[in-house]
Amino acid sequence: MTDWSAPDAIDCADESTFETLLDRAETREKGHYFEFFENGDELVHDPGLRLSQHGSEQWMGQTLNHDPAYWRPDAARERGFDDPPVHPDYLLACVMGITVEDLSEKGGYFLGRTNVEFHRTAYPGTELAVSSRVVGTRTSSSRPNYGIVTWETEGRDRVTGETLVTYERTNMIPRREPTATDGGTAEKHPEPDGGPDLPETLIAPDGEYFEDFRDALRRSRTKSAAVAYRHERGRTMDDQLVAGLPLATLNTARQHHNRDEMADSPSGDIVAYGDVTRSIALAHARSDEATYRERRFDDERFHSFVTLGDTVYGFTRVLDCDGDSGPDDAGAVTFEHVAFNQHSTPVYSGRRTALVHRQ
Structure with a gap:
């Protein structure tokens, strides 16, 4: 009897063999479908992230954000900062990036974000702790394979517990099973008379x-x-x-x-x-x-x-x-x-x- 766990029992690099194995293999999935989310659910996002001066400067340089207060100590102190902080766009992108694996890695359109508020300045070396709460779920009236989820997210300093930034965002999220729709009438807006x-x-x-x-x-x-x-x-x-x-x-x-x-x-x-x-x-x-x-x-x-x-x-x-x-x-x-x-x-x-x- 063949011991299939033996290293030489199967040549996984053989093209025909590998194709057969790949067709039979179960995929270990990442992310969550729409059905996973229920109003009031709390999600703690791991592993977190350590904000860095290099990361902030890379973000600023690539996106053309050249405010000297986030680069130079003298300009930062003139602005009332202790030292150059991380750029707020970098902070927000890191907080949201951490949430993607749990909230939206399955795909779907990023519909929008609101109530973005910066509560405290973040400096290089800050370790982030991020959590989200489901505040709304609904069916997409035009896309049977998707639902719509809204989360409130908070990014905190992991050491002090102080809130750094909060926001609310909404995404379309794939469904595990499609649902019936009304053809999109609930999501259509009336045409204005004569335009603005x-x-x-x-x-x-x-x-x-x-x-x-x-x-x-x-x-x-x-x-x-x-x-x-x-x-x-x-x-x-x-x-x-x-x-x-x-x-x-x-x-x-x-x-x-x-x-x-x-x-x-x-x-x-x-x-x-x-x-x-x-x-x-x-x-x-x-x-x-x-x-x-x-x-x-x-x-x-x-x-x-x-x-x-x-x-x-x-x-x-x-x-x-x-x-x-x-x-x-x-x-x-x-x-x-x-x-x-x-x-x-x-x-x-x-x-x-x-x-x-x-x-």
Whole structure:
């Protein structure tokens, strides 16, 4: 009788033998289907991650976020930091990356994120502890193979327990078994009559300081105008952006690094991590403003795939200025940012509130 556990009993490298074995082998799956998630479930994400100066600088360099306060000790101290902290985009991407294996590795569209709030500054060497709670599950009315799940996620300092960042995100998640749908009528929005009433004029601020944004808003209110402008820089997606940066944040979603799996997907290729696309668009905007601190983000949505070779540009609209919010040398400005590709197709949009230096 053959001992199949013996090393020489089977030549696994023989092509015909291996094909037979592969067809019979059970796949050890990663990630969870929609049916796994129930409202109120708490998930603790392991292994966590240690934030590093190298990781932060790599993220900033690749996404064109060149704020000196996150690079140089003198600039950091002028901004009120003890030393250069990690960049908030890097912190957010790491916290979300850690959650992917438990929440969304099975695939599905990243529908959006809101209530992104930074509670404390994070410095290199911080060990992250991340947990999520299921706050909503529902059927997709247009895609029988998917459900929709919403989670609240908290990223903490593992040593002190202090909350660093919180947010709420929503994804489509594959179902183990398809379900009946209504053909998408519940997810369709009524067409507006005649389209939006666009402003006659778009005004750009004269400079990068809080007063420049405030004065532009005041001018816009005396005429049918809006404060909106585009940013000149663009960034073409390469292997480092599409695969390297997400893997460095422990984002294991196959969409970003498995071209074989993605060949038959709607995108036809691996796609960029949403937080990379977002960070590039925000970098374009920040290069035209004197940013002091990031405060919060809301209504972040991802509208279309970004793949290798696509170029990401940025467009900004100024929504509000609050001179009473923040320190003496900065005021709060609320923006709407849109990232778009080389075909002028929006790929990301979101609202952001940041403190901007006064003159």
